[in-house]
Amino acid sequence: MPFLRSLGLLLTLLQLVAAQYCSFWNTGCIDSLAQTAVRFDLDPLFTDPVTLYYSFDASHSGKGEGPMTKTAFWLGYPSNNVNKNAVDSNRTSEIGLRIGNMTGTPSGSNNGCDGIWGSDCSRDFKSALQRSMYLLAISGEYYSKPLEVALSQMLKKPPSLPSCPPPILDVASIPVQDFAREHVPGQNVTLMPPGSGAWPWQVWYLDGMNASKQASQVAVGIISRAPSYNSSPPDSPDDIMVDLVCLQAPSGGSSKGSHD
Numbered sequence: 001m002p003f004l005r006s007l008g009l010l011l012t013l014l015q016l017v018a019a020q021y022c023s024f025w026n027t028g029c030i031d032s033l034a035q036t037a038v039r040f041d042l043d044p045l046f047t048d049p050v051t052l053y054y055s056f057d058a059s060h061s062g063k064g065e066g067p068m069t070k071t072a073f074w075l076g077y078p079s080n081n082v083n084k085n086a087v088d089s090n091r092t093s094e095i096g097l098r099i100g101n102m103t104g105t106p107s108g109s110n111n112g113c114d115g116i117w118g119s120d121c122s123r124d125f126k127s128a129l130q131r132s133m134y135l136l137a138i139s140g141e142y143y144s145k146p147l148e149v150a151l152s153q154m155l156k157k158p159p160s161l162p163s164c165p166p167p168i169l170d171v172a173s174i175p176v177q178d179f180a181r182e183h184v185p186g187q188n189v190t191l192m193p194p195g196s197g198a199w200p201w202q203v204w205y206l207d208g209m210n211a212s213k214q215a216s217q218v219a220v221g222i223i224s225r226a227p228s229y230n231s232s233p234p235d236s237p238d239d240i241m242v243d244l245v246c247l248q249a250p251s252g253g254s255s256k257g258s259h260d
């Protein structure tokens with residue numbers, strides 16, 4: 001019965017297409033025009049490297065007033081591979097992604113960021129974030145996501161970062177996702193399930209951006225592990241971990257690229 005067999009195949013293909021299609025305006029998924037994945041170390045909580053996925057889709061007409069892009073990110077990791085021995089206080093881990101007003105091709109240390117803006121800027125940007133989260137942690141004020149608070153304060157009132165290119169904080173927003181919450185006693189870690197194109201962690205839109213312009217942008221992942229509100233305050237800003245990861249979408253469109 002060749003007809004029935006090919007009908008069955010056709011239906012299977014249609015289901016596959018239906019499962020993968022995601023409209024531009026759906027913020028719960030992304031149909032990637034371009035996607036990049038970068039592996040990096042997230043010691044000591046993860047013993048194996050984790051993968052940051054950065055993905056975008058583009059619309060020529062946007063809301064009818066020029067082009068727009070849709071951007072998404074998430075982390076991939078094996079959920080059962082957390083190093084519970086590293087859990088010795090209540091901590092919150094977060095990741096933010098910064099895109100806009102900065103182009104470049106990642107290379108060098110700090111997961112490719114030193115090639116964008118130099119090692120002095122990486123050091124100063126990281127210590128500004130550590131200082132900001134440290135001041136928050138010792139302030140006694142309630143917070144849930146320390147990196148999100150620190151970044152939104154920095155966007156409103158940029159700190160002096162003379163070793164960095166001026167546009168470093170010149171973006172409308174930096175979406176942030178919390179993904180690991182460590183608890184003591186019990187050495188318990190509540191982990192965000194790893195994301196995917198069908199379940200991205202954060203999705204947002206950039207007005208006036210087209211695909212080729214976004215492909216020339218550098219995406220900067222900012223990752224932190226900081227004291228939770230209900231934790232004893234850190235001794236110094238150095239007790240707060242900040243990592244940077246820089247990546248760029250493949251300019252060719254739908255291909256996938258990676259660097260380490």
Ligand SMILES: *[C@@H]1O[C@H](CO)[C@@H](O)[C@H](O)[C@H]1NC(C)=O
Nearest residue numbers: 099100101170171172173206
């Ligand atoms: C780039 O900078 C301009 C001027 O500060 C700002 O209006 C715009 O929102 C920024 N672009 C992005 C993608 O945030």
Ligand SMILES: *[C@@H]1O[C@H](CO)[C@@H](O)[C@H](O)[C@H]1NC(C)=O
Nearest residue numbers: 183185186187188189190191
């Ligand atoms: C870890 O925390 C979760 C959520 O708070 C809780 O349901 C679970 O029982 C805890 N596990 C252990 C071993 O403490």
Ligand SMILES: *[C@@H]1O[C@H](CO)[C@@H](O)[C@H](O)[C@H]1NC(C)=O
Nearest residue numbers: 067208209210211212213214
């Ligand atoms: C994308 O935008 C840039 C800058 O606004 C413009 O120069 C370029 O022609 C645009 N590309 C396409 C394919 O529309």
Ligand SMILES: *[C@@H]1O[C@H](CO)[C@@H](O)[C@H](O)[C@H]1NC(C)=O
Nearest residue numbers: 089090183184185230231232
């Ligand atoms: C961690 O948080 C729990 C409540 O979630 C609290 O009971 C405990 O004292 C905190 N531990 C430390 C070391 O602050």
